[in-house]
Amino acid sequence: MDFPLVRMRRLRRTEALRRMVRENALSPNDLIQPLFVVPGKGVKNPVKSMPGVAQLSVDLAVAEAEAAWEAGVPAVILFGIPDKKDDEGSSSWNHHGIVQEATRAIKKARPELCVIADVCFCEYTDHGHCGVIVDGDVDNDSTLENLGKQVVSLADAGADIMAPSGMMDGMVAAIREALDENDHDHIPILSYAVKFASAYYGPFRDAAESAPAFGDRRTYQMDPANAREAIREAQLDVSEGADMLMVKPALAYLDLVRDLKEEFELPVAAYNVSGEMAMVEAAAANGWVDRQRIIMETLLCMKRAGADLILTYWATEVARWLTK
Ligand code: PBG
Ligand code: ZN
Numbered sequence: 001m002d003f004p005l006v007r008m009r010r011l012r013r014t015e016a017l018r019r020m021v022r023e024n025a026l027s028p029n030d031l032i033q034p035l036f037v038v039p040g041k042g043v044k045n046p047v048k049s050m051p052g053v054a055q056l057s058v059d060l061a062v063a064e065a066e067a068a069w070e071a072g073v074p075a076v077i078l079f080g081i082p083d084k085k086d087d088e089g090s091s092s093w094n095h096h097g098i099v100q101e102a103t104r105a106i107k108k109a110r111p112e113l114c115v116i117a118d119v120c121f122c123e124y125t126d127h128g129h130c131g132v133i134v135d136g137d138v139d140n141d142s143t144l145e146n147l148g149k150q151v152v153s154l155a156d157a158g159a160d161i162m163a164p165s166g167m168m169d170g171m172v173a174a175i176r177e178a179l180d181e182n183d184h185d186h187i188p189i190l191s192y193a194v195k196f197a198s199a200y201y202g203p204f205r206d207a208a209e210s211a212p213a214f215g216d217r218r219t220y221q222m223d224p225a226n227a228r229e230a231i232r233e234a235q236l237d238v239s240e241g242a243d244m245l246m247v248k249p250a251l252a253y254l255d256l257v258r259d260l261k262e263e264f265e266l267p268v269a270a271y272n273v274s275g276e277m278a279m280v281e282a283a284a285a286n287g288w289v290d291r292q293r294i295i296m297e298t299l300l301c302m303k304r305a306g307a308d309l310i311l312t313y314w315a316t317e318v319a320r321w322l323t324k
Helices: 008-012 015-021 058-071 098-109 140-156 171-181 199-208 228-240 251-263 274-285 291-305 315-323
Strands: 031-038 044-046 054-057 075-080 114-119 132-134 137-139 161-164 190-195 244-248 268-272 309-312
Touching: 008 015, 031 058, 031 098, 031 315, 054 058, 058 075, 058 098, 058 315, 075 098, 098 114, 098 140, 114 140, 132 140, 137 140, 140 161, 140 171, 161 171, 171 228, 190 228, 190 251, 199 274, 228 244, 228 251, 244 251, 251 268, 251 291, 268 291, 274 291, 291 309, 291 315, 309 315
Parallel strands: 031 054, 031 075, 031 309, 075 114, 114 161, 161 190, 190 244, 244 268, 268 309
Antiparallel strands: 044 054, 132 137
């Protein structure tokens, strides 16, 4: 069958028809709200390159987490900015570390809310790299030992999901083993399995104060040119025990969201990163795009590509749009 028998516009004629044949929809259940936590009380430091986002002290982060939950968002992911950094990032496994404190406070206020801990060292090291430096580069295996300490400390504080983002080889296995040996075998791992060395992280590094002091992350994060390698990365993480897989950034990498969705039976998350947000906000502030429409389109298309979950700085706001 062909035109003129076939007319695709028949099913687009009214809003009711369009609703009936719509293949994908965004739900608050799909969304994860990132929060940046700093020491202090009543502290709110807006991040210039991320309009609407601020570094928050624990008390205000609890309020934001509660607002996310009230809006229908099931989870937050926490990034910590500690008051002291050292060469190993040891405050990341301190019982009184910033994310540990924030986790305990949020879980106390809203036990039902899922708290995801970003598991990495770049916010905690004085050099800003995602692990221990040996001979000018991140040393993989000593970083794995520290990852074990970090996840046990975070799980002890009540975190519900571990999300390792450092792209170390063997990180998922090391974390699984550390959790299982310490009575945390019920804690799932959301692996940043496919994470690229991307210019889209610029604003985040202001927010998290985690820009590397020398060099870049290209010896551990992936080359944006590679797609087949992404499958290998994901395969390894699955075999090491990952419960969910993440692709990051999202927008320029939606082909990989689709690849992972087709290749594996695990839930797939996409990280709508800071640079993707900043581009939209800047254009919207200039009146060049319709802010709400472009945000909804962007996130919906991540779902269409295969994302089951979306980490986005707009999560709470979007959840309100979806339910109003
Ligand atoms: C670091 C980390 C990064 C992001 C989340 N965790 C960036 C980096 O590699 O510097 C980026 C998030 C964003 O840009 O929104 N482990
Ligand atoms: Zn890192």
